[in-house]
Amino acid sequence: MLNIALPKGRLGEKVYDMLERAGYSCDAIKENGRKLIFENPDLGVRYFWVKPSDVSIYVERGAADIGIAGKDILLEYTPDVYELLDLNIGKCRLAVAALCGFRDDGKKTLKVATKFVNVASKHYSSVSRDIDIIKLNGSIELAPILGLSDVIVDIVETGTTLKENNLEVIEDIVPVSARLIANKASFKFKTAEIEKLVDGVRSQIK
Ligand code: PRP
Numbered sequence: 071m072l073n074i075a076l077p078k079g080r081l082g083e084k085v086y087d088m089l090e091r092a093g094y095s096c097d098a099i100k101e102n103g104r105k106l107i108f109e110n111p112d113l114g115v116r117y118f119w120v121k122p123s124d125v126s127i128y129v130e131r132g133a134a135d136i137g138i139a140g141k142d143i144l145l146e147y148t149p150d151v152y153e154l155l156d157l158n159i160g161k162c163r164l165a166v167a168a169l170c171g172f173r174d175d176g177k178k179t180l181k182v183a184t185k186f187v188n189v190a191s192k193h194y195s196s197v198s199r200d201i202d203i204i205k206l207n208g209s210i211e212l213a214p215i216l217g218l219s220d221v222i223v224d225i226v227e228t229g230t231t232l233k234e235n236n237l238e239v240i241e242d243i244v245p246v247s248a249r250l251i252a253n254k255a256s257f258k259f260k261t262a263e264i265e266k267l268v269d270g271v272r273s274q275i276k
Contacts, residue, residue: 072115072263075129075137077122081160081248085138086117088157092270114263126151126251135256136264141246142225146186151251154268158275160248162227164189166241169214172221174199174240183213184223193223193243211235 074089076082086099096110096117109116120128120137126149128134136154142164144153164186174180176199183204184190194201204219211231213219225246226232226239250271257264 073134074117075120075125075134076117077125078119084159088271088274091274129251129253132253136252138248138250141249146188152257153249153251155250157248162225162246164243165226165239166221166223167232167237167239168221170236170238181219182221183210183219186223190223
């Protein structure tokens with residue numbers, strides 16, 4: 071049985087559709103309900119829905135053989151897993167944003183609000199800029215509006231959230247997309263099954 075961690079939400083649904091088209095269907099998963107785990111014993115797959123930021127934890131620790139995680143999560147948590155495929159979906163970017171018109175004059179410590187503390191720290195240390203990190207868990211865009219921070223480091227997809235809150239990107243950090251990842255031991259012991267699935271999914275990438 072291959073254990074597959076899917077990121078709960080819109081991205082996970084798109085990913086499941088790719089897996090279904092690749093020959094790994096599990097009809098019960100489409101029923102609306104609160105169930106989190108589904109299996110198709112005939113095809114040898116067991117799917118479970120996890121919080122997107124937890125996928126790499128399940129995979130790194132072997133509770134899942136494979137999973138789908140955003141590159142943002144992989145950059146932030148640097149899990150010890152194999153990154154096997156870029157699925158070319160869930161495309162967005164990690165960027166620095168601030169209130170429209172804000173300019174960093176570099177004179178005082180920059181206050182940075184973010185969920186991505188490691189990505190933000192690495193980015194600013196690469197340009198030797200002193201920062202004070204404020205770790206938030208959501209609605210990051212509020213921070214500069216309320217004076218909690220000077221800038222934010224966050225995901226930008228359509229740019230709508232920034233626009234509707236009078237914020238703008240001041241610097242791109244890195245492009246992001248969904249990646250298929252595998253547990254290292256699973257890859258060693260279930261190589262054939264995993265490679266077959268990877269080939270199937272690869273054929274569905276647009
Ligand atoms: C993410 C991100 C931005 C928004 C960007 O938030 O943190 O707020 O999406 O998308 P956009 O550019 O298309 O507007 P999410 O919905 O994950 O909620 P969060 O506030 O909990 O981070």
